[in-house]
Amino acid sequence: MKTIIEPFKIKVVEPLELTTPEEREQALRDAHFNVFNLHAHDVLIDLLTDSGTGAMSSLQWAAMMQGDESYAGAESFYRFLHRLEDMTGFTHILPTHQGRASERILFELVGGPGKIVPNNNHFDTTRANIEHSGAEAIDLVIEEGKHAAVRHPFKGNMDVDKLVDLIDRVGPDRIPLCMVTVTNNSGGGQPVSLENLRAVRKVCDGYGIPLFLDACRFAENAYFIKLREAGQGDRSVRDIVRDMFELADGATISAKKDGLVNIGGVLLLRDDALAAQAGALLILTEGFVTYGGVAGRDLEAMAQGFEEVVHEDYLAYRIGSTQYLGERLLEIGYQIVEPPGGHAIYVDAGELCPHIPQELFPGQALVCALYREAGIRSVEIGSLMFGDAAEPPPMELVRLAIPRRVYTQSHIDYVVEAAAHVFEQRHALRGLRLTNDPPYLRHFTAQLEEVTVEAALPAR
Ligand code: F0G
Numbered sequence: 001m002k003t004i005i006e007p008f009k010i011k012v013v014e015p016l017e018l019t020t021p022e023e024r025e026q027a028l029r030d031a032h033f034n035v036f037n038l039h040a041h042d043v044l045i046d047l048l049t050d051s052g053t054g055a056m057s058s059l060q061w062a063a064m065m066q067g068d069e070s071y072a073g074a075e076s077f078y079r080f081l082h083r084l085e086d087m088t089g090f091t092h093i094l095p096t097h098q099g100r101a102s103e104r105i106l107f108e109l110v111g112g113p114g115k116i117v118p119n120n121n122h123f124d125t126t127r128a129n130i131e132h133s134g135a136e137a138i139d140l141v142i143e144e145g146k147h148a149a150v151r152h153p154f155k156g157n158m159d160v161d162k163l164v165d166l167i168d169r170v171g172p173d174r175i176p177l178c179m180v181t182v183t184n185n186s187g188g189g190q191p192v193s194l195e196n197l198r199a200v201r202k203v204c205d206g207y208g209i210p211l212f213l214d215a216c217r218f219a220e221n222a223y224f225i226k227l228r229e230a231g232q233g234d235r236s237v238r239d240i241v242r243d244m245f246e247l248a249d250g251a252t253i254s255a256k257k258d259g260l261v262n263i264g265g266v267l268l269l270r271d272d273a274l275a276a277q278a279g280a281l282l283i284l285t286e287g288f289v290t291y292g293g294v295a296g297r298d299l300e301a302m303a304q305g306f307e308e309v310v311h312e313d314y315l316a317y318r319i320g321s322t323q324y325l326g327e328r329l330l331e332i333g334y335q336i337v338e339p340p341g342g343h344a345i346y347v348d349a350g351e352l353c354p355h356i357p358q359e360l361f362p363g364q365a366l367v368c369a370l371y372r373e374a375g376i377r378s379v380e381i382g383s384l385m386f387g388d389a390a391e392p393p394p395m396e397l398v399r400l401a402i403p404r405r406v407y408t409q410s411h412i413d414y415v416v417e418a419a420a421h422v423f424e425q426r427h428a429l430r431g432l433r434l435t436n437d438p439p440y441l442r443h444f445t446a447q448l449e450e451v452t453v454e455a456a457l458p459a460r
Pocket of ligand 1: 048049050051098099100101123125126181185186214216254255256265
């Protein structure tokens with residue numbers, strides 16, 4: 001069968017309101033051409049992020065009614081704990097309110113000036129927490145992972161030779177841990193193979209460096225391993241997930257992705273002393289070790305979500321639906337990061353709009369066009385987002401991230417149809433100029449106006 005069907009039926013619906021082109025034009029202007037400023041009410045299909053935007057199952061909602069809100073030793077904590085012990089094999093398991101809270105605690109303990117933390121590609125909050133501690137964050141993804149049109153089954157893999165070079169150059173004492181992000185969000189939602197994780201583990205063992213996973217999308221990564229890695233096709237996703245975690249000395253998890261919840265996170269550790277220190281920091285800012293900044297009902301939702309996410313019918317639909325969107329966009333003529341990732345499709349807007357120079361944000365031009373055309377909200381990952389970095393980003397990307405279990409296949413078809421209309425108008429898209437440029441993380445609050453290329457760059 002070719003049709004992708006959602007392996008669930010709908011019990012509760014949330015109405016979407018259709019807007020007119022005139023209403024969207026007004027909303028976009030009121031938002032100063034920054035879709036973070038839109039009221040979600042004015043968005044029809046929200047592909048801003050897959051984080052915390054998923055739909056929970058009837059079993060998750062039912063579990064939430066059993067939430068034990070005791071300050072210490074709540075039953076809900078023990079259900080959460082046993083689920084994670086069973087899934088990962090870890091024994092030191094701390095709940096947090098989201099991924100970046102786990103990152104902050106970890107890097108407050110192991111970071112600091114002079115330290116260096118390698119990763120395939122650091123996600124923004126991971127990098128920010130490392131740098132905030134005074135340490136340096138370094139990206140070592142394989143060369144294939146840096147080129148949109150190059151296909152590789154495990155484009156998120158770490159370049160093992162470069163890792164060895166780095167350790168030899170700076171010395172293992174300066175590297176408190178090595179991280180690998182599964183799947184590699186900043187590199188296009190691309191997976192990492194078990195073989196690569198084993199190779200990285202071997203290098204780390206040789207130098208006595210702990211290996212950590214940024215495991216937000218561990219289940220999607222495991223499913224790609226099952227689909228693509230030699231010898232893994234007959235194994236269960238559960239077993240592959242277990243193998244991935246057993247290779248690591250620790251992990252940070254945002255449960256807002258593969259935990260299938262709207263809020264929550266986890267910090268996994270093996271080292272007893274480090275776990276004791278992390279528990280103390282958790283109490284300082286998140287909460288007692290048996291609730292870590294979320295409610296008992298949230299722990300229940302996570303316990304059930306981590307169970308449901310490894311169901312293979314779900315993963316087949318999830319990965320299949322993202323792939324379907326990516327392949328249709330390629331057919332229309334878009335260049336995307338190939339092959340399609342797990343949670344999102346990344347469109348190369350620089351390639352789409354060569355008439356808009358980097359300084360006039362071709363990615364944001366595409367973001368605005370998709371909203372105008374059909375009320376679709378996406379996000380620019382290019383010069384607007386990384387404008388404060390020392391070097392311009394290598395690509396001007398637009399990410400269409402797919403919330404879990406929220407949109408149906410016909411919603412995806414609608415996105416494809418809208419993208420085809422926008423493709424026809426690509427030569428007419430206009431660049432944008434900043435009218436308000438905040439000093440930090442400017443893409444969240446910046447304001448812009450549309451300009452013609454000639455008017456903005458008279459000197460050219
Ligand atoms: N690591 C990765 C790989 C992520 O994608 C994210 C969040 C985090 C860590 C931080 O987790 O948001 O729970 O604090 N990514 C979201 C996104 C925000 O849109 O890609 P958090």
